Amino acid sequence: MHDALIIGGGPAGLQAALTLGRMHRTAVLVDSGRYRNSTVEHAHNFLTHDGRAPEEIRRLAREDIAAYDTVELREATVAEVREEGEGFVAETDAGPIRAKTLVLATGLVDDLPDVPGLAEAWGREVAACPFCHGHELAGRTIALLGDGPHVPMQTAMLAPIGSEIVHLGLDEVTKVERTEDGVLLHRADGEPVAAAGVFTHPAFRQAAPFPEQLGLAMLPSGCVRIDALGQTSHPRVFAGGDLAHVEQLPMPMASLLLAAAAGQAAAASLVRFLAGEAVASGGPVGPR
Incomplete structure (x- = not known):
């Protein structure tokens, strides 16, 4: 039995894997190859990675993780997670x-509004985050x-x-029509509006059924409730990234x-949990 299973190969999952590897914990990261930012060509506002393609960031992260032999990455899809014994x-x-x-x-x-052409421009000329x-x-x-x-605030920003x-x-x-210079927003009443880019706020939902399968406490946003260190309502389940946030x-x-x-906070909290179990059980806590 591994110390930890990480489901999700985005930045939260990859960082969690790196953190667990550095603490010599055995972990398996399962990556389905599906990502929320799959249509984004360049990531920004990420120190040392500004303008880098998301897939390149993931490739570099996997290279880092490969240096730690207690962590395994698997390309697979998880259908179900259930409790069994102490795990x-x-x-x-x-x-x-x-x-x-x-x-x-x-x-x-993200569940985009039903506007023709919007999905094709999503992550390119159309985005959510300024x-x-x-x-x-x-x-x-x-x-x-x-x-x-949010419109007045985003306008001011x-x-x-x-x-x-x-x-x-x-x-x-x-x-929504993509052009060489941006987009044309066609209107039912009036001339099209030309813009370099568009911001919109789509609805969102959980990408996987595991929070429901595990009976985790949820927030009004539809996200998993976590504390400041990424622990969910289940003491053995931790979460990081867009699927979860603190209730504040x-x-x-x-x-x-x-x-x-x-992801780093969740993994660090997980390591502390396992160490606490070892101390409480009177098991080995020193060098192996």
């Missing part, structure tokens, strides 16, 4: 995996698509970046850097 069993398409503890880093799925995608639109027209209390901030309601736009936040802060930091 968990994950049923995967490559066979079962058993571990004492679990790190969930499976992320979220911190990640705003600077590249400097000095040009930026459009905000959708309504809600983007004002120093764009030459003009245009707000369009979802009902106004009939089609209204929603997760979607950022590669913050996801990696959350």
Whole structure:
């Protein structure tokens, strides 16, 4: 039985694997190859990786992890996770995996508004985070698509970046068309609006069923409730990345850097949990 099973191969899961490797804990990371930012061509606002492709960041992370022989990476899909004895069993398409503890880093799925062409531009000309995608639109027209209390704040945040901030309601736009210079937002009543880029806030949901399968406490946002160190309502389950956040936040802060930091915190908390078990049981706590 492994010390830990990590489900999810994004920045949170990869950082958790690296942290566990450095503490000589046996761990298996299962990566399905599906990522929330799969359409993003360049990641930003990540120190030393600004402008690097997300797949390149993952490749470099895997190279780092390969130096630690207690950690194994598997390309597989987990269908189910269940408790068994003093640990968990994950049923995967490559066979079962058993571990004492679990790190969930499976992320979220964005449900985009049903506007023709929006999905094709998502992660490219259309994005959600101005911190990640705003600077590249400097000095040009930026459009905000959708309504809600976030619009005035986001308009003010983007004002120093764009030459003009245009707000369009979802009902106004009939089609999003990618162009060489950005996008054309076609309207049912009026001329199309040309913009260098668009920001919108889609709904999101859990990318995997494991929080529900394990009966974890959830927050109104639809995310897993964790404490400041990434522990869920189950003492042996830890979580990091977009799928979870502390209850003081209204929603997760979607950022590669913050996801990696959350993965590190979750793994460190997991190591402390296992060490506490060893101390409590009177087992070996010194060098092996």
